[in-house]
Amino acid sequence: MMFSRRAAATLPAPEDTTSPGSTAPEGTTSPRSTAPELHIRAFRVGFVGALGVLLALFLGVIVGQLSTVILYVALAIFLALGLDPVVSWLQRRGMPRWTAILIVFAVVIGVFVALIAVIVPIVVGQVTTTINNWPEIVRDFKNSDFVAWVGSFSGSSWVEDTAATIGSWLGNPNNIGVLTGGLFAVGAGIAGGLTGATIVLILTLYFLISLESMERYAARFVPASSRAGFIDVGQDITGAVGRYVIGQLTLGAVNGVLSLIYLTIIGAPAPILLAFIAFLCSLVPLVGTLTGAVIISLVCLAASPATGVAAAIYYLIYMQVESYVISPRIMNKAVAVPGALVVIAAVAGGTLGGVLGALVAIPIAASLIIIVHKVVFPRQDAA
Template identity: 60%
Template sequence: MFGRRTRGTDPSPTQGALSTIEGSDIKVAGEPTFPPLRVNAFRIGLVGGLGVLLSLLIGAAVTQLSTVLVYVGLALFIALGLDPLVSWLERKMPRGLAIAIVFAAVIGVFAGLLFTVIPLIVQQTGNFITHFPDIVTDFGNSDFVKGIESQLGGAVDVDQAVQGATSFIQDPNNLLALGGGLLAVGSGIASGLTGSVIVLILTLYFLASLRSMKRVAYRFVPANKRKRFASLTEDVTGAVGRYVVGQVTLAAINGILSFIFLSIIQAPLPVLFAFIAFLGSLIPLVGTLSGAVIITLVCLLASPTTALAAAIYYVIYMQVEAYLLSPRIMNRAVKVPGSIVVIAAVAGGALGSVLGALVAIPVAASAIIIIQKVVWPHQDAKTWPADSTRSLP
């Protein structure tokens, strides 16, 4: 029993371990041999250099097209914001008629700004510039300035500083220099009007073809995942649209209340300030504060009492907006936690300036929707088999 050997099991000193060394190649018995690997350094360097050059060309093209991309992104953003209103009207009328009504309303608002608000702003700004010397004189003679001057012990001549600022502002050459020259100012105005028209036209096209654009995008997704992708896309675009509606609602509330309060306290340029408050509130997180600071500083020239009243009002309003209006409106719109709103707005503003701050919260809402409907279900599906004896820690 101990002396027998089974045939085929006798280990041989040359079986499985036989190898011959020839030069630098090792050949193992029974294994195929391959030629030595040769690296073509020139080919790798050439392909890598072409890749870097292509990346630089793409970056240069994106930089050159940055203005166009901003127009496209803003128009798509507005179209997604108007789509819920179009969908609501579509229940009562054909979609084409609903789009025409909504776009006519947008054109009406834009025309109203051009022919109603802007002439009032120009008129009130002209009156402000005309009476600016008197305003500055009254400001310099006010008890507020005299008190500050006495507190500083005469170290700073407030009257001289005010007179210097007045002479600087009244010089047209200085105003043009601040704006980059007459040509730059005119070019900026023309560019703004042209951009507004382009955005309106693109908004109309996007609003009319939004569903067909979605269908084309769905065709790039495999058929077995297309239904889920379409549902997820509808949720994301719906969140963006609701966010736009909510942000415009907040801006309108701020503009209307600002006009009413500034008219009551007889602040200068109430229409202009209300418009600034409206535009500022369109920018999340910092827009309302920036508009309030601008309005308060200009009111300080008219009267310290008026500026104090405006400052107190905006401090109270920002608390109401932050803790009452914004949570109620935005939680219904996008359902994003407050901490995420702050982080997204700051990060978006740092990366993409005003447009980045505008789209940051919808992007955060979209990420939350994707996590809730894709990532979490995928993780929840990873369970232990039924016959497994392992248990969670």
Template identity: 55%
Template structure:
């Protein structure tokens, strides 16, 4: 906005009044009432707040779309490989059928075992509490901390045995059940979106290219293929690492007699999807759960995961992720924390491929543009620097 001056009035509109009391100058001699000016500003602020509120409420939807998009990018190389022998619709159908069968197999393998183990845990809970109170380590803790520790345990047991507290416990169980139902719904939505994205991946890429000026389209198309290919390889590699961790965890935890090994293996799988911090977090949770059985079991589990993390970092990860873009450890931590703060576990899962995409864009666009700035002005113009489009035919 440019304020109207007396000189402008004299040059452009000699008959206009230089200053009108109660009005704000508004370009080309027009003037606006201060009340109208303030009203427009307030409406602009309200619209901005409304847009921010809508974006905040749709945050979960954006996370679902992001997860489905990255899953489709991860499965696209498999679809392209099958497409060499089958048409693309058939290749997409084969991949989707394989994903559904794998998901159903995981549910059939985990859910019955999980229900059985939870039932056994509830049935044996009184005996387990009695064994804990008569164990050597419980006696050692009682000797170390005296009556304070004994009083705390007695208070917990009294709370659990009080019928008036059953309502609060039931409310917590209902909340957990609602959370599980929401998670299952989210998984179904992500699977459906992944199906649509895989079927229309090429059309989506062509549409994205259309938004770019024609003289930049060849370079943008190449960059888009690089980003999608790297993200796809990254997703496949990370899922392979997570699957390896889950299978080994299920076998090892079953051997040492850990409680709920199927559930703990699922925690290991989800945790391994988040690089660097996910495996460590899942290992700590699993080791803490093993304390329910005995300190010896927890110690064995902790030693196992310490060894496994070293093998994963120096043997498995370099071999599996050798063709994917390398993300520095510091950026992994920042992306995982930021994504988790914005969208929970799903946000953390999406944040790592986003960081990988940003790194590719920086390497492919920003760095070459900076390197070209050392050329003479004439060569810089031919290379398309300083706003001059390169001589490329589409």
């Protein structure tokens, strides 16, 4: 019996004697019958995969086309979360929510209009004065203390060479079109910026009005057993974002006001415009104040070496005071984020999303810390 079993095991398999036109006996399957099914499944999988790739590319194109709209919506939500703590503070003082929203938004629009009314005439006036008095400006620049101070190190011939180069460039008719196109592009950019700011303000008002209903609808997507914890964490996150926005605006306002006072005292050119630049730059964490200080110091240096040096010394002192005194007192109450994580979040956000990414990176980091402390750690401790 063992010999017969081994012999049967070594015998070759019988050939398939089924003719092409015949069918296999009932209860048996032919190897050839599975090939079409495998072919159809492979084609189906490949076709569905190709459709998925095309859909992903299509969605990517749509997101790219709507990037500006997405930016407006994200900025409006960010500002609405920043204004909500002020509205809540007025509500706790016995004021209805709609009244508090109207007051806060009226103040925001008033500040926005006041800034435009003050800054735009200064910019237009400076540009008009520069165009009308260009020869006098060049002559005064050649005879300025800054040119004499630089010429004492590198010689004065570079001034004449630079002026001659600029004059020959302006005298070339082919460059007038480039210059005009650049001016039109700047004008279009300013008009687009004002339009975008108006859209963001309108969206901010809508989001601020419907913020509570948005939170309720978001909670409906969570199971009822976890809804209370979701609402608690969501309120902590929105509160952290709002406090961060208010803290950053406070830092910018402090820098802007102090810059206006000091630049007016030292006689800097267009101190209101330079103070506004300091305010805007201070809104960007970490590198914003330094960037504004460099820009303002260079403008003051072009007007007078003494003014430039005075501005540079002031901003060196101010940055130390802001880093070690003002910022810790304001931001530690706003968001409890470790210093190393602040640096990492700001750098990563600026790399991925530019200025807006740097602005939202720190509140996102604070939100993640809240989620870890209130969701992840309790689950790990209960396991």
